[in-house]
Amino acid sequence: MALTGLEVFKLLPNTNCRECGFATCLAFAMRLAAKKIEAEECPYLSEEAKEILGASAVPPIRLVEIKSGDKSVKIGEELVMFRHEKKFFHQTAFSVCIDDSEDEREITEKLEKIKKINFERAGEILKLDLIAVKDTSGDKQKFCKTINLIKNFIDLPLILFSENPEIVTVGLEEIPDDKPLIYSANNENWEKMTELAKKYNASLAITAEDGLKGLSELSERIKNKGFENIVLNPKCRSLTEILTNYTLIRRLSLENNYRNLGYPIILYLENEDNFINSAVGICKYASIVVFNDVNDWEYLPLLTLRQNIFSDPQKPLQVEPGIYKVGEPDESSPVFVTTNFSLTYFIVSTEIEGAGFSGHLIITDAEGLSVLSAWSAGKFSGEIVGKFVINSGIENNISHRNIIIPGYVAVISGELEDSLPGWNVYVGPQEASDIPSYLKEVWSKEN
Ligand code: SF4
Structure with missing residues (x-):
């Protein structure tokens, strides 16, 4: 049961010794109750307090792991309703369904398509995470053959x-070292499915026809059998139901600590309206989305949406500060400088390369802020940039002393020239999309 700030406070020594970094025990208690810090940060907790706080710290949504070799997908253990309150921890896993009644050629084609879904965006590889093997044949041999075909082709x-527990049993026997997810247990088969999940170290999705009440009762029965690696499948017939039920589950788990629904959610999309429903599922609060099939063009926006929702809102995506080669620069190539906000880096480098130029791109440490934000926060001044350029050692790689700064911070050009004696500061375009014309029409004519 989650404790309030005052309940936590009553368990603390109330000496206000400040060793935890907070001015008072009350301030510490408030932060601890909001799950922003760990209890261990107070070194003076009694054994009883540790025990009570430990029990209250059990995540309101259970962590579930699905595994194959060194490939692991973790879902659940979320702490907030909205990402700006802290962050979401485990991104929605994407899965595609392979039907065991399809022939080998169709399955192989689908697997090849899955393998090709691999995009790089802002320094991260975006791809699918799981494969669902669907028993529609009712044939144990076909089910096993499909599992083996998949396992030989792709390691997910x-x-x-x-x-059908008998089909699931032979499937589990094919992959004894994995930790798969079984989908799914219902009011008829749950006892057998629970035994199988326990025996084979798997997790278990549960489905109930009678709404959240039925789902809650089923999860309680399974929990009473000593099994907790549960994933909820709330059957929803419309987008509104998805939104309402998923939000209700998250709210009941986090705000009411309602343990029977404190599990990750799986969304299986059978119909045509995959795109909108999956986008809603990613935002609100599906831990796994299973596509029956998806058009190629749909993956990139969905994976991009997922990346945006599950990035840490308090930590901008950033790249390591330093000198980056764009293309194959030589000593006469232009030198650009910008901040280490990932998107800035990727957009600027793409535009330089796209213009058919090579260049040296100096990325300063601006804590992941974009150019204007970094300048307003005093992290991209002429003096800071100048020092960074000198310490970067770029002078050893080039024969000229010209540097191009982003047009939005033209104001730092004077200070930068003072910090970089002997250098010429060029004010580049404001928008990265204008870099190609700048290089062709300004840079090339003057250098
Ligand atoms: S370290 Fe413990 S006792 Fe000291 S102020 Fe923090 S919470 Fe209070």
């Missing part, structure tokens, strides 16, 4: 998709 953790 599996969802064993069948309500």
Whole structure:
């Protein structure tokens, strides 16, 4: 049960010794109750307080792991309703369904398509995480053959998709070292499915026809059997139901500490409206989305949406400060300087390369802020940039002393020239999209 700030406060020594970094025990208690810090940061907790705080610290949404070899997908353990309150921890896992009634050629084609879904964006590789093997044939041999075909082709953790415990059993026997997700247990098969999940170290998705009440009752029965690696499948018939039920589950788990629904959610999309429903699922609060099939063009926006929702809002995506080569620069190539906000880096480097130029791109440490934000925060002044350029050692790589700064911070050009004696400061364009014309029409004519 989550404790309030005052309840936590009553467990603390109330000496206000400040060793935890807070001015008072009350301030510490408030932060601890909001799950922003760890109890261990107070070295003076009694054993009883540690025990009570430890029990209250059990995550309101259980962490579930699905695994194959060194590929692991972790879902759940979320602490907030909205990402700006802290952050979301485990991104929605994407899975595609492979039907065991399809022939080998169709399955191989689908697997090849899955393998090709691999995009790089802002320094991260975006791809699918799981494969669901769906038993529609009702044939144990076909189910096993499909599992083996998949495993030989691609190494991703599996969802064993069948309500028949006998089919699930042979599937589990094919992959004894994995930790798959079984999909799914219902009011009829739950006892057998729970035994199987326990025996094979798998996790178990549960489905109930009678709404959240039925789902809650089923999860309680399974929990009473000593099994907790549960994933909820709230059956929803419309977008509104997805939004309402998923939000209700998250709210009941986090705000009411309602343990029967304190598990990650799986969304299985059978219909045409995959795109909108999956986008809503990513935002509100599906831990796994299973596509029956998706058009190629749909993956990139969905993976991009996922990346944006699950990035830490308090930490901008950033790249390591330093000198980056764009293309194959030589000693006469232009030198650009900008901040280490990932998107800035990727957009600027792409525009330079796209213009058919090579260059040296100096990325300063601006704590991941974009150019204007960094300048307003005093992290991209002429003096700071000048020192960074000198310490970077770029002077050893080039024969000229010309540097191009972003047009939005033209104001730092004078200070930068003072910090870089002997250098010429060029004010580049404000928008990265104008870099190609700048290089062709300004830089090339003057250098
Ligand atoms: S370290 Fe513990 S006792 Fe000291 S101020 Fe912090 S919470 Fe209070």
